[in-house]
Amino acid sequence: MAGRPVTIKAWPGAMAATVVAVIVLGTLLAVALRAEQGRGLSPSDWAAIRFTVWQAILSTLFSVALAIPVARALARRHFFGRRILVALLGAPFILPVVVAVLGLLAVFGRKGVLNGGLAWLGLPEVQIYGLHGVVLAHVFFNLPLATRLILQGWQTVPSERFRLAAQLGFGPRDIWRIIERPMLARAVPLASAVIFAICLSSFAVALTLGGGPKATTVELAIYQAFRFDFDLGRAALLSCVQMVLVGSAAFVALRVSTKEGFGRGLDRPIARWDGAGLASISLDSVSIVMASLFLLGPLSMVVWDGLAGVLAMPSQVWAAAGISILVSLGSTVLLILLAVPIAVAAAGRHQWFEVVGLLGIAASPLVIGTGLFLIIYPIADPFALAFPVTALVNAVMALPFGLRVLVGPVRDVVQSYGPLSASLGLTGWSWLRVVLVPRIRGPLGFAAGLTAALSMGDLGVIALFADPEHATLPLQMYRLMGSYQMQAASGAGLLLLVLSFGAFWICDKGGRSDAHT
Amino acid sequence: MLTLEKLRVQQGDFDLSADFSLQEGARTAVLGPSGAGKSTLLGMIAGFVQTMSGRVLFRGDDITHATPGARPIAMLFQDNNLFPHLDVTQNVGLGVTPDLRLSADQKAKVFGALDRVGLAEFATRKPAALSGGQQSRVALARILVQDRPLILLDEPFAALGPALKAEMLDLVSELALENGATLMMVSHDPADARRITDQTILVADGVAHGPQPTATLLDNPPPALQAYLG
Numbered sequence: 001m002a003g004r005p006v007t008i009k010a011w012p013g014a015m016a017a018t019v020v021a022v023i024v025l026g027t028l029l030a031v032a033l034r035a036e037q038g039r040g041l042s043p044s045d046w047a048a049i050r051f052t053v054w055q056a057i058l059s060t061l062f063s064v065a066l067a068i069p070v071a072r073a074l075a076r077r078h079f080f081g082r083r084i085l086v087a088l089l090g091a092p093f094i095l096p097v098v099v100a101v102l103g104l105l106a107v108f109g110r111k112g113v114l115n116g117g118l119a120w121l122g123l124p125e126v127q128i129y130g131l132h133g134v135v136l137a138h139v140f141f142n143l144p145l146a147t148r149l150i151l152q153g154w155q156t157v158p159s160e161r162f163r164l165a166a167q168l169g170f171g172p173r174d175i176w177r178i179i180e181r182p183m184l185a186r187a188v189p190l191a192s193a194v195i196f197a198i199c200l201s202s203f204a205v206a207l208t209l210g211g212g213p214k215a216t217t218v219e220l221a222i223y224q225a226f227r228f229d230f231d232l233g234r235a236a237l238l239s240c241v242q243m244v245l246v247g248s249a250a251f252v253a254l255r256v257s258t259k260e261g262f263g264r265g266l267d268r269p270i271a272r273w274d275g276a277g278l279a280s281i282s283l284d285s286v287s288i289v290m291a292s293l294f295l296l297g298p299l300s301m302v303v304w305d306g307l308a309g310v311l312a313m314p315s316q317v318w319a320a321a322g323i324s325i326l327v328s329l330g331s332t333v334l335l336i337l338l339a340v341p342i343a344v345a346a347a348g349r350h351q352w353f354e355v356v357g358l359l360g361i362a363a364s365p366l367v368i369g370t371g372l373f374l375i376i377y378p379i380a381d382p383f384a385l386a387f388p389v390t391a392l393v394n395a396v397m398a399l400p401f402g403l404r405v406l407v408g409p410v411r412d413v414v415q416s417y418g419p420l421s422a423s424l425g426l427t428g429w430s431w432l433r434v435v436l437v438p439r440i441r442g443p444l445g446f447a448a449g450l451t452a453a454l455s456m457g458d459l460g461v462i463a464l465f466a467d468p469e470h471a472t473l474p475l476q477m478y479r480l481m482g483s484y485q486m487q488a489a490s491g492a493g494l495l496l497l498v499l500s501f502g503a504f505w506i507c508d509k510g511g512r513s514d515a516h517t
Numbered sequence: 518m519l520t521l522e523k524l525r526v527q528q529g530d531f532d533l534s535a536d537f538s539l540q541e542g543a544r545t546a547v548l549g550p551s552g553a554g555k556s557t558l559l560g561m562i563a564g565f566v567q568t569m570s571g572r573v574l575f576r577g578d579d580i581t582h583a584t585p586g587a588r589p590i591a592m593l594f595q596d597n598n599l600f601p602h603l604d605v606t607q608n609v610g611l612g613v614t615p616d617l618r619l620s621a622d623q624k625a626k627v628f629g630a631l632d633r634v635g636l637a638e639f640a641t642r643k644p645a646a647l648s649g650g651q652q653s654r655v656a657l658a659r660i661l662v663q664d665r666p667l668i669l670l671d672e673p674f675a676a677l678g679p680a681l682k683a684e685m686l687d688l689v690s691e692l693a694l695e696n697g698a699t700l701m702m703v704s705h706d707p708a709d710a711r712r713i714t715d716q717t718i719l720v721a722d723g724v725a726h727g728p729q730p731t732a733t734l735l736d737n738p739p740p741a742l743q744a745y746l747g
Contacts, residue, residue, distance in 0.1 A: 416597045419565055424663075425586025426615040434617055438602045 009428070010353075013345025016338045017356040023396055024359040027371020028243060034374055035236035044213060045234075048221040049241060051210075055131060055217070056199035059138035060192050066139070067146035067191070068184065070291045073284035074147070075154035085292060086151075089144040092295075094450060094504050095497070096457025097141075097204035098474045102481070102493045103298025104128070104137055104209075106305055113301070133209035134217075138202065142195045144295065149194070153187030154180075172280060193253035201246050201364045204459040208478065218242045222366045226464055232374065239367040250361045305487075306494020313491040320476035321495055323387060324456055327472055328503055330391030331398065331455035332448050338395060339402040339447060340410075344436070346403070347411040354407055360399045368393050369461035386465035390472065394455035401454075402447040409443045410436070445511015452503035457496060473499065519562070519667060519699060521725075524571035526554075526561055533557055533720070536571075537727035541666070544693065544700045545728055546710035549720035550745045555703040556595075558718070558725045559669050562701070563592050575667070586615070591663040591698075593673035598656040599644045605631065605655050606640045612659035630658040634688065650681045657685070661692055668693055670702035686713050707735050707746060721745070 041049075074086060092100070107113050108128045115125040128136065157179060165175055203219040210216060216224070218238055225235040346353040372389055376382040382389070413436055421431055437444070459474040466475055473496050480489035518538055525534040533554040539545055547555045560566035562573060564585040572581045580588050591612070599608045606627055613623045631637050634654040644652050653674060660668055670689065674682045690713040693700040701718075704710055710717050716728035721741035738746055 417600065419585075419592075419594055420597055420600075422565065422585040423563060423590065423592045424611050424615055425584075426611065427584075427586065430616040434603070434611070434615070435600060439600075 010345045010348060012341035013343075013353050016341040017345070017353050020338060020342075020359060020396060020399060021356055023372075023392070024363045024368065027368045027375065028239075028363075030371040030374045031236045031239045031243075031367060034232055035240055036233040039233065039237065041237070041241070044216075045221065045238060045241070047213060048216045048218050048238070049245075051131075051215060052200060052217045052219075052245065055134050055138070055202075055215075056196050058131075058135045059142060059199045060196045062135065062139045063142040063146045063195050064150075064188060064192050066143055066291075067150050068188075069283060069287040070143070070147045071150035071154060072180075073287045074151055077284055077288070079288070085288070086148075088295060089148050091299075091501075092141045092144045094453035094457070094500055095141075095299075096459070096474055096500050097137075098208060098459055098477050098481075099302055099457065099493045099497050099500075100140055100298060101137060101205065101208045102305075102477075102489060103302040104133070104140060106301035106490075107297050108133075108136060113297075129209055130212070130215045131210075134202070134205055134215060137205045137209055138199050140294070140298065141205075142198065143291070145198075146191045146195060147291070149191040150184070150187045153183050157183055172277065190253075190256045193249070193256050197246060197249035197253045197361070200249050201242070203364075203366060203463075204474075207459070207463070208481065218245065219364060219366045222370060223463060226370060226373075232370075235370050236374075239364070239370050242364050242367055246364050254361075302490070302493050302497055305490035306497070309487040309489070309491030310494065311491070312485075312487040313495070314488060316471070317473070317476055317480075317488065317492045317495065320471045320473045320492075321499065323470065324473040324496075324499065325503075327387050327391045327394070327462075328452045328456040328499075330388070331394040332452045332507070334392060334395035335398050335402050335451040336444070336448060338399055339406055340436075340444070342399075343403060343406040343410040344414075346407050347414045354403055360396050363396070365393050365397055365458075365460040366464065368396065369464045372461075373464065383465060383467045386462060386467070386470070387472075389465055390458070390460075390462045391455065393461045394458050395451065397458075397460075398451040398454050401450055405443050405447040405450070406440065409440045413439045441511045443511070445507050445509070448511070449504035449507030452507055453500040456500045456503050518574075518576065520572075520574040521562070522572040522574060524561055524573060525569050526557060526566055527569050531557075532723045533561075533725060534571075534723065535561070535725035537718070537725070539699060539701070539728060541699050542697060543716060543728070544690065544714040545702070546714040546717040546731060547701065547703045547720060547725075548707065548710060548717055548742065548745075550741075551705075553720045554723070554725070555720050556671050558720055559592070559671050559701065559703060562667075563590050563669055564588055588667075589665050590667045590669055591660045591665040592669040593656050593660065593671065595672050595675060598673055599652055601644050604641050604643055605636060605647070608644070608655055609658045609662055612661075612663040626662055627658075630661040631655075633661060633692075634658045649677055650685070653677065653681075653685050654688070657688060657692060660689075661696070664696060666696075666698050668696075668698045668700045670700070672703050672705065675705070682709070683712065689713070711735065 074082065105112060105128065108126065109115070110125065110128070118125055126132070161179055165179060170178070201219060202217055203223065206215065206217040206220040207223070210220060218241055222235050222238045222242065225231045225238060342353050342356065369389070372393070373382045376385060417435055417439075421427070421435055426435060457474055459478060462472050462475050466472070471479065473492060477489050477492040477496060480492060518541055520538040521535040523534070523536050531554065535558060547558060549555050557566055561568050564583060568581065572579055574580070575589055603611075607617060609627045609630055610617055610619050610623070613619060613626060619627065628637065628640065631640055634657055636651060636654050636658065639647060639651065644655065647655065656673065668689070674685045677685065686709060689700070700714070702709070702714070710731050714731050717731040717734050718728050719726045719734065719739070719742055734742070
């Protein structure tokens with residue numbers, strides 16, 4: 001029955017979408033108006049643009065190229081711990097960047113495990129700061145993402161196809177040519193586009209591992225223009241550049257993207273009859289072991305060093321942790337208030353609502369932050385509003401992910417139970433309370449958990465706005481690292497890790513516990 | 518009396534018009550080939566399908582533009598008649614008040630209805646813990662508490678076996694009689710029509726024809742019905 005969407009009211013979604021559009025586009029406008037005409041880009045601005053693009057290309061290349069063998073191994077092998085490893089591949093998404101950087105420093109840094117080993121062997125030490133470090137950190141974050149996206153591609157190949165291949169006596173080369181290469185030709189561009197866009201807007205990694213004239217991203221340059229020179233005109237100009245860069249990359253990513261979002265259900269290996277040869281067994285084993293070491297090494301160092309550092313933490317760390325929890329809560333509430341109405345409107349006849357939510361992908365948090373600063377500056381003290389602004393921007397940045405998780409389930413509820421709800425007169429609040437929320441509890445908890453964790457670990461806008469007296473936990477941790485109090489920073493890192501993963505776990509669990517069928 | 522006055526709907530190639538009245542208390546089957554528009558006819562009456570022209574009148578009131586919940590109608594669909602996350606009492610309670618805040622009297626009404634359909638001891642179960650027949654009974658208990666003068670059935674029992682389906686049809690027929698409601702049901706099976714209805718609407722070739730006595734129509738089917746019955 002082609003019916004009218006009777007239970008669906010679009011106006012709350014329209015309001016939420018307007019709020020998002022005003023935040024993203026309004027700040028852009030504020031920034032663009034401020035950018036000085038005819039000033040042009042300085043040589044150091046051009047250097048920042050070149051570095052941003054170059055490191056993003058390298059990061060994408062390494063992440064995707066290394067992900068292919070790992071994804072293939074995960075697709076065709078059964079082994080103990082496979083499910084845990086696949087689940088672990090989702091962890092970097094909610095892992096705070098500063099925490100990961102701390103872990104990477106513990107492994108690859110000057111006093112790290114790797115250099116310790118090299119010195120013992122009498123070899124020269126490796127340097128983590130600069131381009132290497134930025135690319136290394138990006139690969140750490142995006143190799144798992146690329147692996148998940150490509151593994152998803154492998155799982156879309158029907159297992160019957162591999163059965164047929166086995167029956168026809170295909171060798172590895174035939175399987176590659178006839179099944180795997182065409183699949184990768186679809187999956188790799190998607191993964192590359194997404195990762196390229198993510199790496200373009202990298203701020204916290206560049207802040208901690210980059211810096212200097214040779215390793216400054218555009219986002220970092222915006223921050224420096226803002227914080228160090230208080231040159232709002234230059235910050236605005238760079239924001240416009242960043243907007244064009246990320247906007248075009250996000251546009252490309254959306255064009256090649258499919259509806260599949262987070263690749264749930266990747267924990268089932270496909271029955272395969274190939275790959276019994278010694279060469280492919282060794283390749284798969286090496287891929288899995290190396291990937292596990294690369295992911296788990298830095299994480300276990302964070303835990304190990306952190307346990308030792310907990311006692312060395314100054315009291316500001318606890319205060320900062322309290323602030324971070326409040327900011328994270330605020331973001332999560334805001335996300336739900338924005339995402340649920342937009343998802344409901346998008347589930348009806350107004351599918352374009354979803355696109356408004358995706359604005360958050362094209363926007364850069366530092367650009368929004370700069371714009372908000374310019375808007376707030378004449379009327380209030382922006383530094384006094386640092387935490388609410390951070391909570392708001394984090395909610396907007398998490399919105400694309402939240403919508404991706406929610407729109408499908410909301411649409412299912414509307415399609416399956418719309419007529420029944422309408423015939424019973426279940427509308428408005430009653431419908432929300434009795435039908436929608438209980439039926440989308442799982443995805444809602446998942447989306448809330450992602451937001452809570454992302455916001456807890458965010459080191460972005462807060463770096464622009466915070467005054468020296470107050471900080472969120474990631475910022476406090478960054479300050480400790482900056483003043484070489486590594487032990488205290490390690491303790492704070494462990495605390496942040498626990499808070500981020502804990503926030504995700506509580507929300508996700510809350511959505512699933514006592515789950516209604 | 519339910520009156521469809523020069524009612525018409527058109528969606529692309531699909532076209533359906535209806536112009537007839539049903540007496541109150543009548544039990545009417547809707548028969549016809551698939552895709553002819555049996556469900557659409559019910560959807561027009563219940564307010565799910567936007568009509569292009571014409572009016573729907575009930576007891577003289579124009580309900581053409583009323584929302585589905587505001588119409589004097591209780592309806593069962595082919596599937597999704599129960600919310601799986603709500604228990605039996607809550608599912609029935611929705612028929613009393615959609616916000617589920619029930620007074621003591623209203624609760625008593627819900628339990629009375631559950632008792633009537635023989636499900637008193639299943640009150641706290643979720644639909645997944647019930648058999649197909651029991652799930653149908655829950656939906657029927659809700660129809661009972663909704664107490665609307667018009668009951669529309671869009672083949673809600675199609676997935677049940679023949680004996681169970683007959684049992685449900687008899688039950689629905691009794692409930693309609695107890696409430697004094699007018700019953701209208703879509704069916705694929707002429708036996709269903711014979712079993713509980715006294716008149717039949719034939720939907721074919723873009724027209725929902727006015728009701729005719731079921732027995733007469735089935736004994737001497739016009740060509741369109743003949744082709745469908747085989």
